[in-house]
Amino acid sequence: MSATAAAAAVPRFATVPEERSSARAAGASGAGHTEQSAGVFNKVLILCVGNICRSPTAEYLLRRQLAGRDVQVTSAGLGALVGHPVEGHAMELLQEHGIDASPHRARQLDAQMLREAELVLGMERRHLAAAARLAPEASGKLFLLGRWLEFDDVPDPYRQPRQAFEDVYGLIERGVDSWLRYL
Structure with a gap:
């Protein structure tokens, strides 16, 4: 999932701190994703x-x-x-x-x-x-x-x-x- 797709998956109007949305986008592709990854x-x-x-x-x-x-x-x-x-x-x-x-x-x-x-x-x-x-x-x-x-x-x-x-x-x-x- 791209960073754009990850951002689009977040419920409308929700505020997502930048550092967590970046971590989510990086981990969403599966590379480096662990159970301890930061979520949205x-x-x-x-x-x-x-x-x-x-x-x-x-x-x-x-x-x-x-x-x-x-x-x-x-x-x-x-x-x-x-x-x-x-x-x-x-x-x-x-x-x-x-x-x-x-x-x-x-x-x-x-x-x-x-x-x-x-x-x-x-x-x-x-x-x-x-x-x-x-x-x-x-x-x-x-x-x-x-x-x-x-x-x-x-x-x-x-x-x-x-x-x-x-x-x-x-x-x-x-x-x-x-x-x-x-x-």
Whole structure:
């Protein structure tokens, strides 16, 4: 991939520091590319409401996909159930896929988190709108998890049967996979 093609692959409106985009362009051809190569985004924040179902699921799936890379992945909620672990069905699904999310504790989103993140992925358009109101300067780095796919919003499975969590897990997994080429 040429430097021009690498730059074109970056989501529109995203700001990419020059030194990282150059490193990405150099490594994208495969020559000298290692698991430790610098990506386009090194600090990813994932949003939902309670930070106990969707965003931690996406956080831990993305962490697994990026294992060995220097990318920090965190999550937070717009109305977080602060201090709570991952919801039971969501935790079961993660465990069934070999992921231990037991360290997770829900965190409340704040403007500083949005400023520090290089990429912010929300589950719903309203999450992105709320984040933009909280930190307008972060607007250019706010995107839907499903941006590259045929779905926009990832529905909230909270307090629904396990089947709803399974459906949402599948959407989140596809959404995470669709972002890997940019990280």
